[in-house]
Amino acid sequence: MLTYLLRRLLFAIPLLFLIAVVSFIIIELPPGDYLTVYVMNLKQSGEAIDEAALQVLRTRYGLDKPLLLRFFIWFRGVLKGDFGYSFMWEKPVSQLIGPRLWYTVLISVLATAFAWVFGFLIGVYSGIHQYSIGDYAFTVLGYIGLATPNFLLALILLWAVYVTFGVSLGGLFSPEYANAPWSWAKFVDLLKHIWLPVIVIGTGSMAGLIRILRANLLDEIEKPYVIAAKARGLPSKELYWKYPLRVAVIPFASTAGWVLPEIVSGAVVTGIVLNLPTVGVILVDALKSQDMYLAGSLVMFLSIFTIIGTVISDILLAWLDPRIRFE
Amino acid sequence: MRKVLEVRNLRTHFELVEGTVRAVDGVSFQLNEGEVLGIVGESGCGKSVTAQSIMRILPKSARIVDGEILFWNQQDVVDLTKLDSEGEQMRNIRGKDIAMIFQEPAACFAPVYTVGEQMIEAILLHEDMSKQEARRLALKMLEKVKIPNPESVLDRYSFQLSGGMLQRCMIAMALSLNPKVLIADEPTTALDVTIQAQIIYLVNQLQKEYSSAIMWITHDMGVIAQISDRVAVMYLGQIVETAPVKDLFRNPLHPYTRALLRSIPRLARRKKKLEAIKGVVPDPYNLPIGCRYHNRCDSFIQGLCDEREPTEVEVDVAHRVKCFLYGGR
Ligand SMILES: Nc1ncnc2c1ncn2[C@@H]1O[C@H](COP(=O)(O)OP(=O)(O)OP(=O)(O)O)[C@@H](O)[C@H]1O
Ligand code: SF4
Ligand SMILES: [Mg+2]
Numbered sequence: 001m002l003t004y005l006l007r008r009l010l011f012a013i014p015l016l017f018l019i020a021v022v023s024f025i026i027i028e029l030p031p032g033d034y035l036t037v038y039v040m041n042l043k044q045s046g047e048a049i050d051e052a053a054l055q056v057l058r059t060r061y062g063l064d065k066p067l068l069l070r071f072f073i074w075f076r077g078v079l080k081g082d083f084g085y086s087f088m089w090e091k092p093v094s095q096l097i098g099p100r101l102w103y104t105v106l107i108s109v110l111a112t113a114f115a116w117v118f119g120f121l122i123g124v125y126s127g128i129h130q131y132s133i134g135d136y137a138f139t140v141l142g143y144i145g146l147a148t149p150n151f152l153l154a155l156i157l158l159w160a161v162y163v164t165f166g167v168s169l170g171g172l173f174s175p176e177y178a179n180a181p182w183s184w185a186k187f188v189d190l191l192k193h194i195w196l197p198v199i200v201i202g203t204g205s206m207a208g209l210i211r212i213l214r215a216n217l218l219d220e221i222e223k224p225y226v227i228a229a230k231a232r233g234l235p236s237k238e239l240y241w242k243y244p245l246r247v248a249v250i251p252f253a254s255t256a257g258w259v260l261p262e263i264v265s266g267a268v269v270t271g272i273v274l275n276l277p278t279v280g281v282i283l284v285d286a287l288k289s290q291d292m293y294l295a296g297s298l299v300m301f302l303s304i305f306t307i308i309g310t311v312i313s314d315i316l317l318a319w320l321d322p323r324i325r326f327e
Numbered sequence: 328m329r330k331v332l333e334v335r336n337l338r339t340h341f342e343l344v345e346g347t348v349r350a351v352d353g354v355s356f357q358l359n360e361g362e363v364l365g366i367v368g369e370s371g372c373g374k375s376v377t378a379q380s381i382m383r384i385l386p387k388s389a390r391i392v393d394g395e396i397l398f399w400n401q402q403d404v405v406d407l408t409k410l411d412s413e414g415e416q417m418r419n420i421r422g423k424d425i426a427m428i429f430q431e432p433a434a435c436f437a438p439v440y441t442v443g444e445q446m447i448e449a450i451l452l453h454e455d456m457s458k459q460e461a462r463r464l465a466l467k468m469l470e471k472v473k474i475p476n477p478e479s480v481l482d483r484y485s486f487q488l489s490g491g492m493l494q495r496c497m498i499a500m501a502l503s504l505n506p507k508v509l510i511a512d513e514p515t516t517a518l519d520v521t522i523q524a525q526i527i528y529l530v531n532q533l534q535k536e537y538s539s540a541i542m543w544i545t546h547d548m549g550v551i552a553q554i555s556d557r558v559a560v561m562y563l564g565q566i567v568e569t570a571p572v573k574d575l576f577r578n579p580l581h582p583y584t585r586a587l588l589r590s591i592p593r594l595a596r597r598k599k600k601l602e603a604i605k606g607v608v609p610d611p612y613n614l615p616i617g618c619r620y621h622n623r624c625d626s627f628i629q630g631l632c633d634e635r636e637p638t639e640v641e642v643d644v645a646h647r648v649k650c651f652l653y654g655g656r
Contacts, residue, residue, distance in 0.1 A: 234452060322486075
């Protein structure tokens with residue numbers, strides 16, 4: 001298990017480096033370096049150009065150096081926590097993305113937890129009570145959940161909450177708390193708002209997970225090892241929990257590989273619709289206005305979170321499945 | 328000879344959308360203390376369903392519609408068909424008094440627990456002992472079935488062991504609680520011939536020590552010859568002939584039994600073509616009227632065999648057959 005763990009972690013390192021390379025390519029993609037765009041924008045708006053400030057930026061990011069060197073300068077900066085400069089916001093990227101990134105992570109983690117917990121409970125119920133009324137009801141709900149796009153679900157829920165309670169739940173905070181320092185009241189306010197994006201983002205994945213677990217469980221229940229365990233005198237309740245379910249959760253855990261990217265990208269889109277202080281809006285804006293240091297950094301972070309998620313799911317998988325551990 | 332198990336007129340049917348499958352349809356036999364009863368028949372004749380009926384581990388779509396399964400437990404006798412299949416009494420019998428081993432040893436161990444964990448679980452379900460004691464018992468049993476390095480095998484997973492090894496583990500597990508009856512449903516079919524011979528030898532040895540009665544299911548007459556004391560031949564959900572093993576091989580009566588014996592490959596008869604039994608097994612949804620074997624039988628009597636069903640007649644001591652050639656009208 002330990003060697004497997006080490007191997008898996010070591011394997012993540014080249015992957016992370018690859019992500020850095022791709023992010024840098026994204027940054028370098030538009031023609032000209034970003035200062036030329038910056039200068040052009042300033043000229044268009046008729047503002048004065050501070051040559052000295054430009055020079056500082058130019059040397060700091062090595063924009064006059066060849067490509068390979070520029071990459072290493074940028075990469076060294078990244079390792080130190082300097083992700084470049086956003087001309088749109090006229091701030092270093094690191095200052096811009098901090099809290100937004102954390103809210104994105106928070107919502108994604110909660111949405112994943114939501115999808116897994118309910119996906120697990122409903123999947124087990126449906127698998128054990130195949131063709132019961134509850135099973136049919138969840139199946140129908142699941143199809144609706146899979147078929148409804150996130151933004152539509154978000155709008156429907158917003159509207160439903162507004163109609164029934166007369167409050168608008170857009171954003172993560174009520175206006176009076178948005179810029180207030182952290183307090184218990186602000187935390188409670190966050191809880192009041194955050195469930196909505198969590199449900200919106202998690203529902204699609206949850207529906208997928210239910211279907212996977214149900215199908216696996218139905219498959220496993222018929223397997224000879226279950227019948228053999230029953231023939232030893234194991235009571236049927238224990239039988240389900242200990243045997244088929246234990247095997248059926250393995251593919252369930254491995255789905256984290258696709259659940260995470262799905263949830264992270266879902267969080268981006270939903271963030272825009274629900275006006276959340278996540279990376280969604282600034283990522284789209286940054287891409288639209290070619291604010292490449294910002295865009296590249298955001299893409300890099302989202303990819304890194306996905307990698308972390310898959311590493312966690314792989315570790316979980318090895319823990320659940322001895323066949324992987326002893327490979 | 329005392330009976331431990333007696334099946335009387337058992338009928339187990341599957342209610343499917345396509346119709347009713349009469350998988351076991353009027354099966355009667357008895358199993359005596361310490362004997363090995365071989366049950367032989369082609370694929371699909373209802374051998375496994377008979378075993379699952381006794382263990383009460385039938386699939387959901389199956390139902391025991393008629394008959395009795397009497398089991399002599401200590402002093403009293405219970406009818407297993409009357410028990411709740413999930414109830415405590417049946418669970419206590421399953422695995423402890425009647426144990427079962429299956430065809431595919433690799434598939435019969437869950438891949439997520441070690442062999443030891445599954446053996447110990449089985450022991451602790453029925454015996455009031457500590458985990459250490461259960462482990463010691465499991466270890467002792469693995470030694471009994473001649474497993475090299477039993478200590479390390481206990482901590483292995485099924486995918487790390489060979490089929491032959493796992494079948495030994497399964498036998499060890501089944502015998503660990505010293506059951507009165509051991510049901511073996513084609514335990515050697517999935518193994519290659521040399522391993523099969525080793526397992527049969529092993530079971531023969533162990534039987535002397537454990538004196539469990541064994542019901543050994545197979546479709547291989549060769550295996551029957553090696554292992555059983557008595558044989559029951561099954562065809563389409565019924566037993567068509569029962570006899571002590573020597574009588575059956577020396578003097579097979581039922582045309583189906585004769586056909587089965589002709590289909591055994593023998594070195595001495597290598598040149599002669601191996602005979603497959605002619606004709607096709609009838610559709611289980613539409614069983615033939617009259618004798619079930621009549622469409623394949625070479626002694627078929629027109630106007631009788633295709634109209635009425637023969638009853639069982641005792642031709643010799645303990646040699647019974649269900650065929651009009653020997654009476655049974
Ligand atoms: N789960 C099931 N659902 C429907 N029909 C079944 C089921 N299990 C068995 N049957 C039917 O019952 C009949 C007897 O099957 P059984 O498994 O007892 O045969 P068998 O003698 O054990 O054959 P084999 O040598 O292939 O194991 C067959 O016709 C089969 O189609
Ligand atoms: S009863 Fe008739 S058909 Fe059936 S086995 Fe005997 S001779 Fe053949
Ligand atoms: Mg079978």
